Amino acid sequence: MKNPFIIYIIQRILQCIVVIFIGTTVTFVIPRLVPSTNPVETAIARAQMMGQYTDPKAVDEMRRVLKKLYGLEGTTFQQYIRYWGSVLRGDFGPSFSSFPTPVMTLIRVSLSWTAGLLLLTTILSWIIGTLLGGLAGYFSEKPWARILEIFTNAIRPIPYYIMALLMLILFSYVLPLFPRGGAFAIGLTPTFSWQFIRSVIIHAFLPALSLIVVGIGGWFQNMRVLVSNVIREDYVVYAETLNISPQDILYKYVIRNAALPQLTGLALQLGMIFSGALITEVVFNYPGLGFLLYTGILRGDYSLIMGITFFSIVAIAVGALIIDLLYPLFDPRVRYT
């Protein structure tokens, strides 16, 4: 009999491919939604109207790239295949606003900043949220659990932008503890000197804090509900009658089982968290993908936006796949029949 573990992996990889396929098709279809005859011209017209002065060489290069990208000749199907060809090679042509640098190099530079911020905050908020939620769910009568619940209930519905704004107002205007934005003090060159790293941490602190606080609210509430269900399960009641030590029951029985659906939730929420990170970067003009996207919008840099959109779809799909592949390690029912 085939091992269910392999079936699970194949299914998850297939799902990841489907996500990338649908994402790419959506980004291919969107420009064609515009009823006008030639999407390239409309794109360039819109870009020029939005952006500042652009030298003619950049406009011609843009037209060449977009023509190639869209390849207006041939049937939509041929365009579609050519579109896949250039996309898979990551060739979105040069960025319109900061001409001749290709879009991909811009993305690669700001990617390291977003990745740093996003990975750290997502994992931290997931772990803290899950642990705190688990404890609050298990000791639900204790006063500290009640306070925590009310506090997170208040935080959870606040969208990323509003929380980022609040943090900015509180911690850099009202009490000026942190800088107002940017990733490191001006004039410092990115080296691994302690001074540079210290400055990066100080600058990244507020965006990270705001992302974590919003994240924790969500994970806390989900975990608290999951735990309040798991406590009533037969194996927990039985473990209690076995007088197994309360710590073991809490961690090995309650949190261990309640964290499984929480992990699937993380894979599904990755898209939302990523969008949240983008907007938080804009508030703190933290030089990640979000800020790059924002400048792209201001300057009407069409191919940059296209590149970032495609790149974020692939990144999120792969991220969700990784989390899904972690799941069987924690759930033996998937590993063995």
Next chain:
Amino acid sequence: MTVLQIDKIKAYYKINAYGNQRTVKAVDNVSLEIEEDETFGIAGESSCGKSTLIKVISGTIKPPLTIIEGKVIYNFGDESIYIGKVNGQEEIGKVTWEKVSYIPQSSMSVLNPVMKVRDIFYDLLKSHKKTMEKEVFNETIKEHLNSLGLPIEVLDLYPHQLSGGMRQRVIIALATIFRPKVILADEPTSALDVVVQQSVLQLLREIQNENKNTLILVSHDMSILANIANRIGIMYAGKIVEVAKVKDIFENPMHPYTKFLINSIPRIGDKSDRLSIPGFPPSLADPPNGCRFHPRCPYVMDICKEKSPLLCEVAEGHNVACFLTSEESEDGKY
């Protein structure tokens, strides 16, 4: 020597949901004495309070269940555990697994799905005998499983990989590892097939003969109790209505409910008509006053509607709570 004394225990569920308060009188003034080296069967049908009684005896009392009155005392010669109401305060003694163990209904979800059977044993032993090195632990487990005829490979399996019968054996192994004085079993085989049920009950009987422990077995199936119990207590609507040796219960049942219970069991080879008890079990939230069986009892008398009969000895070792056989009611002579 009486190993477990249950003295006028009253345990109710106080439920408050969206404004309507209800108290479910699950166990209402129950008194029992259970001896050492005895298999005591508690027979009762759905919502008669037998599972609540087991919860009270095993000390697993969590809201909304609270003890209103009475006490449960274990005495193991050297040590005694007290559960019950002391001047208004609910006191629940620590019922440790070494002395009193518990076998739940063999449902699929009793063992932790993400842990191997070995780790469950390890947690149990760790929490009781703090210093347990790996080798000593492996040794004790292997020897214990062999004594129960269980294959050793079971230790490395996960609960979802075990069959129903095997899972119930693992639960019995967990319950008997410390050779406890009292084993409580709540419908241990009702979720199993007939053939597997027979082998599991034979295993319980062998363990009881070997260790001379007390086995308290709760079941809705009188035929099982006939095969395994020495004494049987019949429970109805939160009260014990009859207690006697197994032979007396089946050959000379005195309480009308017991008579009905035995007569309504179909037997292979006998197609004679079987009758059901008219009406349906009372709700424990507002039980009928007087004797709780009176709305369904064919021999009902006026006294039955006002007073609740006391469980008292009618013949040698045979107690009945019915006005047909005694005049005493729970609140004094009528």
Next chain:
Amino acid sequence: MENTEKLLTVKDITKVFTRGSLLSRISFTAVNNVSFEIEANKPEIFAIVGESGSGKTTLARIILHLIEPTSGQILYRGKDITKIKSKRDRIEFMSTVQPIFQNPFETFNPLKRVDSYLYETALNYKITNKSNLERFIADILNSVGLSIEEVKGRYLHEFSGGQIQRLSVARALIVRPSLLVADEPVSMLDVSLRMSIVNLFKELKNDQNVSIIYITHDLATAYYISDRIAIMFRGDVVELGPVEAVLARPLHPYTRVLKEAVPEPTPTQKWGGKINFSAIEIEEFSRVGCKFAGRCQSVMEICKKAEPKYSSVDNRMVKCWLYK
């Protein structure tokens, strides 16, 4: 049409379940070519007894046309139900056979008034017109020992298990079916209340000549109520015949083991004998030859290799190599 028309003919019904997605095919045979017949003019109670995983519920679902068999035919009065396409055929089929389910509290929608099902059935099958609908329903309820006042406008949670099973029978009787398929109808009820429902089934057979297929794992109730009995094990019908003969002198080793395992409600006859069992169930499903070979006391070499054929002994069908 054959001369003595059969109410129900089950011909070589097999059902193979395949689990897992398109890449992996784990399949096991839940029902393995089962055949039997129910006479049209002679109402009888036909019991199908087996443990969990024996395929009895799958067989019931196939007979009720709720799931499609992998192979084989189900004929009602000579008409094959797998050919049912039009709504008219469906209504005609459902007015000959009606189901009774195991869990009373799952039989009706808890959020809807229970009597709405009675009116719904009566109107959909056009049994009576609107005017004397109330009286018709009241009569049906009386025939199962319930009164209209007890039932009017009440919800599921206001009834006991026994009452709901009676309601379920009443709903089924509205269409005057000739066959009821009851899948473990009393296993969720208290022993002391089961007899009232079981006796109700006997009355239906005798007074309203309704045939009943009674599916259970409880051999004693099956003996009490049925005329003919089929013992199922891992998808095979291992023994089929009149209930007195089958249970007085069980031929198939599994029937013998099953009968001995049933606890007698008398303290004198305690269980003897030692039972061996397979640690992991999956093994038994995929076993070649006779599926009971792993546990059978009188197992022979041939049992492990070839699947036994049916032989007719003492007017019973037995599927075992001991009998040729």
Next chain:
Amino acid sequence: MFNIIKDLFKFDGRFRFSIITLLCIILFSLLSFWSPYDPSSSYYVPSNIPPSAKYLFGTNSRGQDIFWMMTFAIKNSLIFGIITALLSRILSIFVGLISGYKGGIIDKVLMSINDSFIVLPLLPILILLKFIIGRMELTTLALVMAVFGWSWDARLIRSQVLSLRERDFTYTSVFSGMGTLKITFKEYFPFIIPIVLATTVNNMLWSLGMEITLAILGLSTVEIPTIGTTIYWANQHQALISGIWWWLTFPVIISIFLFLALYLLSVSLSEYLDPRLRIQQARV
């Protein structure tokens, strides 16, 4: 339905808070009909005056009275949220019912598309879409958001329908002569309504949050006053740096209250309407 609200109001503090807050916000937004100023005009009051008796919320640097601007902003945002939530219900109920009821291949295909929409990062896609299409009134934006907002809820409705199909009363209904449509509406809807209600409120929460995000990026039609565009104009005029704190604080406070009220409403509603819970209460 009325007694549900009465029960909830009496016993569930969260529900009481959310109903009161929502009523205040709706009343506040209705004031916009008596607004002395036309929302699209500007510079009709002296600008940058901190909150005072005359101008409750103060005025902004575009010479608009923030109090009356906020009444329009809340009204438009609420309308936008409701339209998106209702439009996305159609898709989520449709997909949820079909894949839950049909099962098999259709279910697998629909669900893999559905899961992809859940995982996709919607912000960059919406930005790309907005960037291409440019001008878009609120209703078309609501339509676009509805196209992306149905996948979470379709998944919930599907799992509910799947579990209902396995329950015996579905077969009882089939054998009572009821057709598929009748079963779906008469038998399943009392189970589906609580999910639809709770997820509608959740969807409003999501779409309002998204509207703010798009407005701040300058992608929604900035003339129409909504919570998002108010904050957008505040950013454009560097409200924080030049010390006009009241321009930002009032929209932020009101939106926090609005989001909190909507969230608590959806939590208390789904907890109360959960059929399992209701049956338990009745049976005890």
